Amino acid sequence: YITMIKAILIINNHGKARLTKFYDHVSQDKQQQIIRDIFLLVSKRSDRACNFVEGEDIYDSDTKIVYKPFATLYFIFIVDSSESELSIIDLIQSFVETLDKCFENVCELHLIFNIDKVHYILDEMVMGGLLLETNSQIVVSNYQQQNKLEKTENPLLAGFQGVMQTIKH
Template identity: 30%
Template sequence: MVEIKRACVHRLITGWEEPSLYVVKAMFILDCDGQRLVAKYYDETFPSPKEQRCFEKSIFNKTHRADGEIAFLEGMTIVYKSSIDLFFYVVGSSQENELMLVSVLTCLFESLSHMLRKNVEKRSLLDNLDSAFLVMDEIVDGGVILECDSQQVIQKLNFRVDENPLSEQSVAQVLQSAKEQIKWSLLK
């Protein structure tokens, strides 16, 4: 937290850029070896997968042994958190508000923790990759922060699942329902 306060003071001294809604440049989760598990990039700072992986490797090498919460690399502000065998990262520009990035990181971690039933580790994440991508999509869209409250994210995702009754039906039930609808449309 001291590093975050220091970075805010530094920003006051150096000046501000034009405000923008596009706060987040990337979010990604790496394993304990620095390998990508989940990643979302929201602008063209790193346009190719090769450049993205190179950036992720650089970040991992700088942060995997550090006890901090914030890092600066290649003109980017990176906030990060580790849990068991996972490293969570949120990336913004060098002029970005670190507290905003930390709130996104916290929301990401807490939402995944809830979705994974507090079992935030590599195996559990890999078993629920679809949920991880949904959580990321609920928090940030195109670099714009949509939600920073993990309870709201969880509630939206649960609501979305409840709206889709087909996901809970078996194939046989769907086919039976389709047959019934066709039968009734032919009898009319």
């Protein structure tokens, strides 16, 4: 059985999309409408409600919305209606843990200033709507190797990151 993910969204608690990844062709206007509708749906749900919604025709009739709030962000996966909600919740948890390991306690600013790296991490886990990897250690290792490669190809970047580490501490 192949996991089919139709879209992945990270939206802050003010409704601002911080990451959007649609695996089907969806027009820009339709994407914006989907983001607004899903935010309105998940943001008004009780903390005690389950973390998935079926029967809403926001994306299309054959989908369900699985989400998990973390701090000021909603991590939202739009998946086939036949998909296991628990497996998607686990995938969201794994994605967040991987981001935490790569950015040392990920926050909204990490997503804003490192969106290319966030997309790289996501692409290591999900490609074309299909699940590739859920082991965060493997994804973190690939991410670190990619960072080393970037630093060797661009010594200015390595120097800049060193300065940022010094300022941070």
